[in-house]
Amino acid sequence: xxxxxxxxxxxxxxxxxxxxxxxxxxxxxxxxxxxxxxxxxxxxxxxxxxxxxxxxxxxxxxxxxxxxxxxxxxxxxxxxxxxxxxxxxxxxxxxxxxxxxxxxxxxxxxxxxxxxxxxxxxxxxxxxxxxxxxxxxxxxxxxxxxxxxxxxxxxxxxxxxxxxxxxxxxxxxxxxxxxxxxxxxxxxxxxxx
Amino acid sequence: xxxxxxxxxxxxxxxxxxxxxxxxxxxxxxxxxxxxxxxxxxxxxxxxxxxxxxxxxxxxxxxxxxxxxxxxxxxxxxxxxxxxxxxxxxxxxxxxxxxxxxxxxxxxxxxxxxxxxxxxxxxxxxxxxxxxxxxxxxxxxxxxxxxxxxxxxxxxxxxxxxxxxxxxxxxxxxxxxxxxxxxxxxxxxxxxxxxxxxxxxxxxxxxxxxxxxxxxxxxxxxxxxxxxxxxxxxxxxxxxxxxxxxxxxxxxxxxxxxxxxxxxxxxxxxxxxxxxxxxxxxxxxxxxxxxxxxxxxxxxxxxxxxxxxxxxxxxxxxxxxxxxxxxxxxxxxxxxxxxxxxxxxxxxxxxxxxxxxxxxxxxxxxxxxxxxxxxxxxxxxxxxxxxxxxxxxxxxxxxxxxxxx
Numbered sequence: 001x002x003x004x005x006x007x008x009x010x011x012x013x014x015x016x017x018x019x020x021x022x023x024x025x026x027x028x029x030x031x032x033x034x035x036x037x038x039x040x041x042x043x044x045x046x047x048x049x050x051x052x053x054x055x056x057x058x059x060x061x062x063x064x065x066x067x068x069x070x071x072x073x074x075x076x077x078x079x080x081x082x083x084x085x086x087x088x089x090x091x092x093x094x095x096x097x098x099x100x101x102x103x104x105x106x107x108x109x110x111x112x113x114x115x116x117x118x119x120x121x122x123x124x125x126x127x128x129x130x131x132x133x134x135x136x137x138x139x140x141x142x143x144x145x146x147x148x149x150x151x152x153x154x155x156x157x158x159x160x161x162x163x164x165x166x167x168x169x170x171x172x173x174x175x176x177x178x179x180x181x182x183x184x185x186x187x188x189x190x191x192x193x
Numbered sequence: 194x195x196x197x198x199x200x201x202x203x204x205x206x207x208x209x210x211x212x213x214x215x216x217x218x219x220x221x222x223x224x225x226x227x228x229x230x231x232x233x234x235x236x237x238x239x240x241x242x243x244x245x246x247x248x249x250x251x252x253x254x255x256x257x258x259x260x261x262x263x264x265x266x267x268x269x270x271x272x273x274x275x276x277x278x279x280x281x282x283x284x285x286x287x288x289x290x291x292x293x294x295x296x297x298x299x300x301x302x303x304x305x306x307x308x309x310x311x312x313x314x315x316x317x318x319x320x321x322x323x324x325x326x327x328x329x330x331x332x333x334x335x336x337x338x339x340x341x342x343x344x345x346x347x348x349x350x351x352x353x354x355x356x357x358x359x360x361x362x363x364x365x366x367x368x369x370x371x372x373x374x375x376x377x378x379x380x381x382x383x384x385x386x387x388x389x390x391x392x393x394x395x396x397x398x399x400x401x402x403x404x405x406x407x408x409x410x411x412x413x414x415x416x417x418x419x420x421x422x423x424x425x426x427x428x429x430x431x432x433x434x435x436x437x438x439x440x441x442x443x444x445x446x447x448x449x450x451x452x453x454x455x456x457x458x459x460x461x462x463x464x465x466x467x468x469x470x471x472x473x474x475x476x477x478x479x480x481x482x483x484x485x486x487x488x489x490x491x492x493x494x495x496x497x498x499x500x501x502x503x504x505x506x507x508x509x510x511x512x513x514x515x516x517x518x519x520x521x522x523x524x525x526x527x528x529x530x531x532x533x534x535x536x537x538x539x540x541x542x543x544x545x546x547x548x549x550x551x552x553x554x555x556x557x558x559x560x561x562x563x564x565x566x567x568x569x570x571x572x573x574x575x576x577x578x579x580x581x582x583x584x585x586x587x588x589x590x591x592x593x594x595x596x597x598x
Contacts, residue, residue, distance in 0.1 A: 031347075050328050062342070070366070145389060
């Protein structure tokens with residue numbers, strides 16, 4: 001059963017990811033991204049990480065991709081791109097190198113971690129401090145809401161607050177960039193404004 | 194591996210049968226309920242406007258919706274030339290499916306008397322009268338309401354014409370803005386209840402003074418009701434389909450069964466949102482009880498169905514309120530809508546949530562309740578003054594730059 005769910009969700013994730021790259025229509029690519037995010041949410045549910053699954057859907061599918069689509073619609077870039085045109089010459093070779101490198105790195109990480117877990121007893125996913133399989137630990141901690149909250153708001157509270165500061169900075173910067181300059185403001189010469 | 198319901202732990206034929214029965218019952222009740230809701234809305238509005246309303250099909254016009262639906266099914270199904278065909282055909286289902294899925298986490302009955310947790314016995318299996326009870330039930334509601342945006346947004350965009358696009362851009366901006374206020378008032382409920390599961394939230398509201406509408410101090414409920422109306426795109430927040438400006442809004446280009454799906458989803462959402470309000474703030478299947486057994490369960494003669502009867506009764510009240518809104522309130526202007534959402538409801542929801550959290554900490558630490566209240570009011574007053582000052586400054590700047598509003 002778990003294997004079946006994994007295969008189906010994995011197919012969703014991969015299919016969506018390939019769709020993001022292959023579809024040459026921006027809206028279709030964004031919808032493929034939603035498919036991928038849903039697949040990941042399903043994988044979270046299969047590990048009994050219900051909270052992460054819900055947040056994955058609310059934040060990524062519900063807010064971020066909606067924002068993508070909103071921008072695509074408002075800016076009117078919702079036309080299929082001609083992929084033969086390449087405005088920035090080096091990007092494809094660089095993308096190929098980075099992609100290949102990432103693939104090798106991830107593959108190495110998977111192989112290394114597999115060796116590490118088989119070295120530990122049982123060979124299962126014994127990664128939690130309670131020495132329980134991941135799903136059982138998640139079930140015990142109320143769909144890992146409490147455990148996650150305790151962790152984020154006690155041990156990692158500084159990092160958490162710093163992240164929120166970062167978000168506020170981003171908001172302020174966006175407002176500054178989007179603001180129309182007033183007459184008395186400093187204007188860079190040569191921009192024609 | 195699925196901890197959604199206790200009976201799924203030892204999976205056998207009866208368990209599967211019970212789940213199937215629940216699914217089928219919810220599906221049928223959902224569809225029939227929507228049909229009756231359309232009739233109810235038309236009748237009540239007609240009553241408020243001194244008209245008769247539908248009265249030809251069936252007794253009191255009860256079958257009018259069925260007749261309309263049948264007619265819609267046999268209409269020609271059009272796909273505009275400019276439409277993005279795949280997305281155009283997908284969008285109605287994206288609107289319809291989340292509307293149905295919300296049903297699965299609303300407790301529709303069950304025995305919560307004397308501290309029982311709402312489990313009933315069905316075919317010899319202990320189960321709850323809701324399709325699924327995930328530990329993150331409330332978050333699932335939020336997730337589904339954010340998925341529902343996709344249906345409307347993509348419908349408007351894929352039609353390949355101007356008015357639907359305008360309607361869908363309005364819709365997505367409105368729904369995203371009001372989801373923040375919705376989430377903040379929800380957070381107050383979660384803070385008081387101490388759980389995210391919907392049946393746990395119902396369980397926590399064992400008497401009238403513990404109903405969250407009272408326990409959170411009414412304000413989160415008011416915010417939730419307004420934000421929910423905006424989420425549903427119902428009047429007075431129905432700028433999405435403002436007929437006078439946008440022809441028909443996001444669904445202008447839709448016809449036949451696809452239009453019917455949007456229509457169905459809209460009314461289904463009204464019912465499920467009323468169910469959500471009842472669950473979160475009014476105790477769901479819990480009877481109206483005042484403390485120590487005074488005014489006990491007046492519907493107890495219905496035996497095991499009393500919980501369901503209470504849900505039905507409370508949901509009906511809210512359905513009436515929604516229809517009442519539609520019949521009496523004029524539509525907001527778009528800048529009024531955004532001002533209300535961002536400058537009033539979100540700060541108010543956040544401030545109230547902080548106040549409740551402050552009281553909670555004071556309770557745990559044994560601080561003087563009045564001192565906590567006074568300090569909270571001072572802080573909230575200061576923040577409100579700061580916010581209104583900032584609003585005034587930015588309004589003055591806008592005026593200087595020559596904006597119209």
